Amino acid sequence: MNVQQQATSEEATLQVSLSGFDLINSPRLNKGTAFTDRERDIFHLHGLLPPHVGTLDEQVERRMQGLNDQSTPFNKYAFLRDLQDSNETIFYALLVRNVEKMLPLVYTPTVGEGCQRFSEIWRKPRGLFLSYPNKDRITQILSHPRYDGIKCIVVSDGERILGLGDQGAGGMGIPIGKMALYTALGGIHPEHCLPILLDVGTDNEERLSSPIYVGWKHHRIRGQEYDDFVDTFVSAVKARWPHVLLQWEDFAGSNAARFLARYRDQLCTFNDDIQGTAAIAAATLISAINVTGIPLKQQKIVVVGFGTAGLGITNLLAQFIEDEGVSPDEARQCFYAIDRYGLVTEHGKDVRPEQMPYARKEQEVQGWSSQNGEITLLDVVRNAKPTVLIGVSGQAGAFTEQAVREMAKHTARPVIFPLSNPTSRSEAIPQDLINWTEGRALVGTGSPFDPVDVDGKKVPIAQTNNSxxxxxxxxxxxxxxxxxxxxxxxxxxxxxxxxxxxxxxxxxxxxxxxxxxxxxxxxxxxxxxxxxxxxxxxxxxxxxxxxxxxxxxxxxxxxxxxxxxxxxxxx
Incomplete structure (x- = not known):
């Protein structure tokens, strides 16, 4: 370890073993121009720094000017990533003091493009890439003393990055972004946080054919080999840090649910796509119910996209409904789940066991279908007359004008949450939802959107974000x-x-x-x-x-x- 904290009678100090160029190049220890004259004497920094001795406030102002000079959100993202890799204190001070402005740049929606173009801007090591060819070295890689203080890990395999699909090694942008928010919004010290990317290849042909792609150029390992690799990783984590928190992030839906079920009783772990999304969706819906006055148990809720996120939201909302004094069966009757083949029914195509409790009876929905036997969102809206519409499908435009207008005919204050990220994958544009419902919709979105116009007034849209x-x-x-x-x-x-x-x-x-x-x-x-x-x-x-x-x-x-x-x- 290069740092030891020591309390003195006046204030905390850090005992540091690095000096000179090595100290300045440590993002956790670098102070840049804020090194005092005494510290410059002790650590041999004279000449390596300009003579001005500055303050953190001045540095934050300087970096904010530099950020504002960047022309696009992606350029701003790259600027902030460089800042994080050179001076973490300035980076986090900038985030903490400007959360509303910074969050869309370090997280959704800009992190999506950051993952797609990760190889363009990768410069310095941050976190760990555990690649399949190094499967026998995982324990050795994790054993380095620099990781002794790790308390929490965010891990992804890059297969389902937001709504953008397989980004391979570029998916590392998600664990890095999540860990940044562990610190900026949770306060957890960055030295306790470790982002990890399990590089098992990619099926993204654009990445595989790119000469600058930084990941393992191989199609994804699947089946037993893949499961064994993940198990090797988890076993190594448990041995290295028996009490660590492991967060799963942006795994493909079937793998996300499997791994949470397999490992949640083996170590301290959760999946933010399943559980975090459920928590924020439930909180936002109950907030909307404060406005509509209709009890949760009387709501009719359509969930579009019934993978891990949709199922997680539904399961948690069902718990809240049961709290209002209804049975589990009655709670499940509040939901209409729509997946890739339309409404989920008991004899529907590719209905998974975990979805079955929410599958509707065939006789109940007989005659609902308007085309090809598939019961579409519009069919569900016409027949069930829902009060709530939640989207986690990753399909832009899934909430059609016809369906939303039909919904608005039957409920005074439609609650509509297009939650898919990034912005380009949102099920609907908030302004359209307001227009199609004559300004009556209560809207929450996964990514940030500009305020909407309601009767000539600008009204902000709640960002229903896991952060x-x-x-x-x-x-x-x-x-x-x-x-x-x-x-x-x-x-x-x-x-x-x-x-x-x-x-x-x-x-x-x-x-x-x-x-x-x-x-x-x-x-x-x-x-x-x-x-x-x-x-x-x-x-x-x-x-x-x-x-x-x-x-x-x-x-x-x-x-x-x-x-x-x-x-x-x-x-």
């Missing part, structure tokens, strides 16, 4: 030292967010708090998750006082502290 949930969920898991992630802990995260939605007090307010409040919300969600971990018997701390102490200890603020030369290090 409200997973940073606080992760912090609560880390602070409580949870052994496992329970469904109740995920539900606790959603419930805590529900307590803070603006519609609790004002029906005319936005469905969700400003994203600028996400860091403060992260602490509150973490506390709720930690309390639930204690109740579930999964925490390795004894009580709420201990939880509060651990939360304080695990929240990092991007600020410079004094450095001293570590004893025994070469001066």
């Amino acid at each position: 409200y949930i997973f940073p606080g969920l992760a912090l609560g898991i880390v602070a409580s030292k949870a052994r496992r992630v329970t469904d109740a802990m995920v539900k606790a995260a959603a419930t805590e967010l529900i307590r803070h939605v603006p519609t609790q007090k004002d029906k005319l307010a936005s469905l969700l708090p400003p994203i600028s409040e996400a860091r403060a919300l992260g602490r509150l969600i973490a506390q709720a998750v930690g309390k639930q971990a204690i109740l579930d018997g999964q925490a390795q701390i004894s009580d709420e006082d201990a939880l509060r102490r651990e939360l304080d200890a695990n929240i990092w603020e991007p600020a410079y502290v004094p450095y001293e030369l570590q004893r025994g290090a070469a001066s």
